[in-house]
Amino acid sequence: MPSGQDNTYFEGEADRAFNVASMKKYATNKQEMDKALEEMIRPFLASGSPSVIDACCGVGHVISFLSEMNPDATFLGVDQTPYLIEEAKKLNEGKKNVSFETGDLFDLPATYPKQFDLSVNWKTLSWLPSYEDALKALFAVTKKHVFVSSLFYDGDIDFEIKVRQHKKEQDGFHYYNIYSLPRFIRFAKEHGAKQVDVADFHMPLDLPRGDVDHMGTYTIPLADGSRLQMSGAVPMLWKLIRIDLE
DSSP states (O other): OOSSSOOGGGOSHHHHHHHHHHHHHHHHSOOHHHHHHHHHHHHHHSSSOOEEEEETOTTSHHHHHHTTTOTTSEEEEEESOHHHHHHHHHHTTTOTTEEEEEOOGGGHHHHSTTOEEEEEEESOGGGSSOSHHHHHHHHHHEEEEEEEEEEEESSSOOBOOEEOOTTSSSOOOEEOOBEEHHHHHHHHHHTTOSEEEEEEOOOOSOOOOOOTTSOOEEEEEOTTSOEEEEETTEEOOEEEEEEEOO
8 A cells, every 4th residue: 555545544454464364365266357457458568578567566466476477577566555565576476577565656756767667556546645646656657558447437527435334443444445546647747648548347246245244346237237336435436547658
């Protein structure tokens, strides 16, 4: 996770164990959205020896499967949470083309100016107070293509959503922001994007609702046969985005 929000809900021992377990399971039971990332990034990753950074990598489960697509590519995972980086190193132990370090997304441009061919920032932007500085940081370290996923609204409205989970060990809130897609695209192009390709993500599986006292993904069936993905009371309006910088 990058800085810029109240992260105290990560600090309790039970909360840490829950967060690590919930992330690590996706290394063996791949999420549908992660499968979509594979298909998006494959044409740019599968050949040659591209360098890739996963900014806000968590336990490194995304790198764990992307690194298998091309053994000649190199991967760096960065997250500001030390215990997540330690788990990422364990999860990817023995992979010679993968490394991890503790660091903040917003500090990366000073260390890695235009160093990576591809950058990934997966399911992070909506959990920040805003996306602008994060996107500028990604642009600053990336030469070719940026891949992001976040919650977006098709109109000219931003929604700032703060969630406080009272069953967590620590007080504090975290964001579930839903951003205006037209404004996001305009901002990206104003800061150097040549092209912004956007795809809707539709959950293909029915997901049951879990403990109502914790945020967790579930689906609501709609009349047209599709599914509305939810977390708590928040609609998960996912967009998968590739930003071309050249």
